[in-house]
Amino acid sequence: MSTQHCFRTSGLSGERITMKISQGIAVVLALLVAAPAVWAAEAAKEVVCFESREGGASDVLQREIAPGLLNVRCSPTTGGVLWWGDPYDGTVPMGEMPIEADYSHAEAVVKPRSAKLTLLPICGVACHNGTYPPPPKNKDPRKLTMHMDLVPDSMNLQHGRGAIWCLDCHSAKTRNKFIGHNNELYDFDQPQKLCGKCHGQIYRDWREGIHGKRIGEWATTGKKRWFVCTECHNPHDIQQGKRNSGFVQLKPEPAPRLPKGVYNADHERHHLQKGAAHGEAKPASGGH
Ligand code: HEC
Numbered sequence: 464m465s466t467q468h469c470f471r472t473s474g475l476s477g478e479r480i481t482m483k484i485s486q487g488i489a490v491v492l493a494l495l496v497a498a499p500a501v502w503a504a505e506a507a508k509e510v511v512c513f514e515s516r517e518g519g520a521s522d523v524l525q526r527e528i529a530p531g532l533l534n535v536r537c538s539p540t541t542g543g544v545l546w547w548g549d550p551y552d553g554t555v556p557m558g559e560m561p562i563e564a565d566y567s568h569a570e571a572v573v574k575p576r577s578a579k580l581t582l583l584p585i586c587g588v589a590c591h592n593g594t595y596p597p598p599p600k601n602k603d604p605r606k607l608t609m610h611m612d613l614v615p616d617s618m619n620l621q622h623g624r625g626a627i628w629c630l631d632c633h634s635a636k637t638r639n640k641f642i643g644h645n646n647e648l649y650d651f652d653q654p655q656k657l658c659g660k661c662h663g664q665i666y667r668d669w670r671e672g673i674h675g676k677r678i679g680e681w682a683t684t685g686k687k688r689w690f691v692c693t694e695c696h697n698p699h700d701i702q703q704g705k706r707n708s709g710f711v712q713l714k715p716e717p718a719p720r721l722p723k724g725v726y727n728a729d730h731e732r733h734h735l736q737k738g739a740a741h742g743e744a745k746p747a748s749g750g751h
């Protein structure tokens with residue numbers, strides 16, 4: 464999977480056109496004749512953006528979902544999705560979620576993770592059918608013969624810093640499912656149930672909308688797409704190497720352009736200072 468996102472990957476680049484123009488009128492004329500063909504090719508080129516996790520894990524192909532309406536608009540600087548033409552495009556119902564939360568009182572949809580996982584369709588059938596190769600007898604780390612590309616620190620797994628390993632998440636017998644504390648099986652499209660078995664506090668925050676992300680209708684009871692944990696976190700590389708903290712930092716978007724007639728952002732700083740002053744002026748309440 465390519466990591467070159469949101470940049471058109473073939474055809475005449477701007478510089479090349481400029482260079483050719485400087486080479487002479489003949490080339491300009493030739494280009495003028497060829498221009499409609501070039502534009503047609505431009506329009507047909509694929510733009511791939513990412514929604515939340517870079518590197519192929521949350522890619523979305525830009526396309527027209529109605530005349531003149533794109534499914535997503537993407538940042539030309541970072542390749543990140545900035546706007547959805549249809550927040551529910553490509554989603555399915557969230558599935559059964561027994562713990563009561565906002566999703567119990569509204570229409571909750573998710574983008575299925577299984578659509579992104581290339582090994583999932585075969586892993587529990589062709590490679591580990593439950594009897595052959597015999598499922599490991601314990602969950603202890605052992606030298607793997609495969610998947611080192613997926614889990615580069617497999618012999619010293621930094622997710623959990625040595626406390627957990629593959630079979631604390633993946634079912635030993637049913638490889639296309641995750642495993643819960645009581646050996647219940649969870650679907651790959653509901654990773655929140657797996658993550659929630661160890662990250663109870665964050666799971667609760669996610670259910671309450673404090674952690675993670677939802678898009679769609681504003682009203683509490685409106686239809687929403689919920690982003691699941693693995694759309695943002697890579698379970699196999701959770702600490703992000705040297706950064707050693709839970710999330711790959713994404714390139715920030717540049718500051719938005721100022722509205723017409725506004726020449727600097729001082730008014731915002733002014734607001735901020737006033738806010739801070741109010742905060743300081745508050746009497747210290749209680750001693751607890
Ligand atoms: C903390 C839980 C956790 C641990 C530990 C873990 N995994 Fe995973 N694994 C996941 C999740 C969640 C996914 C699905 C990721 C997604 O949706 O992007 C996954 C996906 C996979 C896949 C399918 C990838 C694909 O592209 O189809 C393989 C293979 C895999 N893991 C192997 C391993 C191996 C081998 C280990 C141990 C060295 C391991 N995992 C450890 C949670 C875990």
Ligand code: HEC
Pocket residue numbers: 622623624626627631632654657658659660661662692693696698701702707708709710
């Ligand atoms: C079997 C238990 C277990 C499961 C399941 C599990 N985790 Fe963890 N995770 C841990 C532990 C333990 C740590 C704390 C490591 C440490 O001590 O720093 C951790 C740490 C993390 C961190 C923080 C890393 C940091 O350094 O800030 C993130 C993010 C994270 N997990 C995400 C996930 C996601 C997403 C899932 C589901 C795909 C998941 N975890 C499933 C046990 C688990």
Ligand code: HEC
Pocket residue numbers: 515655658659662665666669674675676690691692693694695696708709710
């Ligand atoms: C929309 C993206 C997104 C989703 C969805 C998401 N997270 Fe996070 N998560 C983040 C970000 C951003 C951080 C902050 C990381 C940092 O500070 O480096 C974070 C931090 C964490 C941490 C570390 C917390 C800490 O205090 O250091 C854990 C654990 C975690 N998430 C687990 C989860 C679990 C479990 C889910 C699903 C129930 C989930 N996340 C869903 C973006 C997300």
